[in-house]
Amino acid sequence: MFENIKIAVLIPCHNEEVSIAKVVSDFKQALPEAGIYVFDNNSSDHTVREALSAGAQVRRETQQGKGHVVRRMFRDIDADLYLMVDGDDTYDAGLAPDMIKLAMSGPYDLVNCIRRESGDAAYRDGHRFGNRLLTGVVRRIFGNRILDMLSGYKVFSRRFVKSFPALSTGFDIETELTVHTLELSMPATHIEGSYRGRAEGSESKLRTYHDGWRILMLIIRLVRHERPMVFFGTLAGLLAITALLLIWPVIVTYLDTGLVPRFPTAFLSMGIMLLASLSVFTGTILDTVTRGRKELRMLTYLQYPPPLYVPSECAESSAIRPADKDSLHTRNNDLLGQMWRFGLVGIVGYIVNAGLVESLVLNMGPIRAQMLAFPAAVSVTWWLNRTFTFGASQHGIHQEWLRYVLANMLGWAANNGAYLWMIFSIPMAYRHPALAVAVGSLAGMVLNFSASRLIVFKKIRQIR
Template identity: 45%
Template structure:
């Protein structure tokens, strides 16, 4: 059974050595991979000195790194963590166990339910962001996840080899979670402790620009994965506005046999046409999305078949 530990890194010279040693102590037989993303410090050299498989990824962004890692690396189980020593390695066994038992395809280390993230993280706005994203996703996908954006995760091979990584940057975690829910992979959450970065080590995440990208990702994936619901919302909105401006015109017509509110009449017709168009878009794209889902299921069957022959 091969286990791969994946550590995407950008400027983590201060901590990467310790992270590699901690994971090696917990999983002596695992292969540890560090993908260095144009670091301006000695991350690459230090990771090499500590005996990790080190590779350079030139396209900047965590998503780009994860994309390459998922494509390049062969293993039965995968663990992903940050290179900043915020996710303790000792939880790795708890993360791997449900995969080995076949009880989950993806296990996430949840920083939020036991409050260690809220306690440790110094950036208050991140808690608001976490709550907002969690609320949105749980509402859209009728799920009950506690921590959507955690960087501590374990996956089985089926998940890794079928995950289309489209996000270039920090939206990658959100994308993975939504993909999991949409494609009915089994997800399990394990509460973990989170430790803030040591003094002098800096987070690469920008609260506002990356927060905006995450929200944008949720919006885009909602449109792509649930087009009927997405376009129905627009359709209803236009219909309500259309009726609001059109009903007085109709009432006037029945009362007097004439129409004097010409601008309202034109507006109402426009809005109702938009409503019907939105609904049509929803119907068409719903079929497209359904076909993609079927395609994906066949792809999963193929990957599973390859794994058996492997």
């Protein structure tokens, strides 16, 4: 069936004597042309003996951790297509030919198996929740093209394997594989397959909380390395907000009395603001460095030919893809760009709100003036966010406006709560309510952005 290509089945193992022989036999039957490689990772049982007796080629990796094993497999084995599967007999070997055909029909650099539970013991509740949480975080930050990130059943092309740096050491290697795919915009697709519980006497090596924490820390490190402007820009924003909250009472006192009685607070605020500025500069510099590293990885990736192209309508029909695939490449899904555009729209909203309040305050007072100015500012920002920041959603225009108003009630509570506190606590804010509007707008902007992006203007349905 696959005589013209070299296929390698890679099975990382640690203490899998109960199931490894069956896994090797099943894949030899499913892919008789493939080489079966078992990489043992310091097993203390008879995993090696069982794998050899089943006819596999056994290699050893002494550094403990799945990441070390994957790095060794990718370095040592040369093939056209690589099928990687766990050695615990939880995946269906009969799906392997379809995955290989699908990889060749694209051709695709990654074919990922989406796990469909076929038994009560397939997933622990902690594993299920952690998988959804971590996959969702990665899809939000790096892109929405990969489903079931932590699946252990995948097919890779040669150019994927040989361009993959493999820096992780443990189960977080699955996250690194996903981010590598997304960062180089590799062709990827999915296929659904059954996922059953482990055989009796076999125990999972995945520690729910320990490994989940490691994966979460890896995601944060990858954001810092691959999205430095997002990471350091967010840090700069938090530092700037802290500095403004500290210096605000000092400014108010100075405007009222002409004195600065709290020099330590002023100096602390200035130092924090300098750190915010340094964070922005750091993010800008590292963004250039990241681009250079990405270009180098792309050049390495392009040194290798694509997989053999063999059209297959049956294979393509079994592929699963996220909805609205074309929209994934539009500028509106750039998180950093959305944040900047949303900030600009927020400034416009502040100008509208403050201008109306200042023009109405003499006749109506600050409270009733804000009651009229706030809905007007909300309508203006909705229209600007719809056309400039996020793009129109799939809802009708009236329903979208209503969802925008309802979703922004969170921001409204923060906005007006801060506004009222300023009005009744600081005499200058009562005389010049534009100052109170500024504080309220800043407090509500964070909640407004999250609600607008995740609820109102969300266009891609999250598939889990």
